[in-house]
Amino acid sequence: MSQALPKVYLARHGETAWTLSGQHTGRTDIPLTAAGEENARSLGTRLQGLKFVKVFTSPLQRAKRTCELAGFGNVCEADPQLMEWDYGQYEGRRTADIRKERPNWNAFRDGCPGGESLPELSARADGVMERLRACAGDVLLFGHRDFLRVLAVRWISLPVNQAQHLVMTTATLSVLGYDHGLDEPAIHLWNDDRHLVRG
Numbered sequence: 001m002s003q004a005l006p007k008v009y010l011a012r013h014g015e016t017a018w019t020l021s022g023q024h025t026g027r028t029d030i031p032l033t034a035a036g037e038e039n040a041r042s043l044g045t046r047l048q049g050l051k052f053v054k055v056f057t058s059p060l061q062r063a064k065r066t067c068e069l070a071g072f073g074n075v076c077e078a079d080p081q082l083m084e085w086d087y088g089q090y091e092g093r094r095t096a097d098i099r100k101e102r103p104n105w106n107a108f109r110d111g112c113p114g115g116e117s118l119p120e121l122s123a124r125a126d127g128v129m130e131r132l133r134a135c136a137g138d139v140l141l142f143g144h145r146d147f148l149r150v151l152a153v154r155w156i157s158l159p160v161n162q163a164q165h166l167v168m169t170t171a172t173l174s175v176l177g178y179d180h181g182l183d184e185p186a187i188h189l190w191n192d193d194r195h196l197v198r199g
Contacts (some may be wrong), residue, residue, distance in 0.1 A: 008175070009138065009174075012172050017038065042196055052140045053137030054136055054140075056120075088116070122154060168191050
């Protein structure tokens with residue numbers, strides 16, 4: 001019987017005040033809400049019984065705390081390459097407000113002034129992907145919406161701007177992997193929230 005192909009589990013951090021308000025949260029280090037903490041624990045329940053050769057988390061507290069509450073705080077490694085997109089001048093701003101100044105603005109097409117460029121974001125995701133593919137077994141990542149979306153599209157060899165088509169809500173689980181072999185990268189699961197506690 002052939003050995004199972006490795007998978008990469010993507011866990012987005014739990015809810016924060018800025019995810020509720022719709023503000024772009026790149027490098028601003030804000031905590032989870034009470035509901036965010038509760039759903040991080042639910043995510044941990046969902047992940048029980050799975051074995052990972054590596055667990056990585058963004059060092060930003062919303063991801064790190066989600067990792068801890070999910071039960072992986074004692075085995076995780078903080079990786080600054082998993083931090084969210086640096087939104088530059090658009091940090092803390094809402095898309096609706098930005099579009100009052102720049103009608104039809106789209107982050108994945110137009111970028112963010114003073115922040116990380118789309119080519120830089122793509123290159124960072126490619127570097128992470130290369131390290132993940134070198135791991136011999138399943139890996140778990142705790143991170144952020146836009147960077148994980150970029151990682152997913154780069155995993156299947158799409159350009160970074162295609163990440164805009166993937167919705168990823170807080171404390172959800174997604175899985176990257178392969179189809180028939182390591183030369184056929186695929187998305188197995190996306191934005192799964194069935195474990196979340198409903199308010």
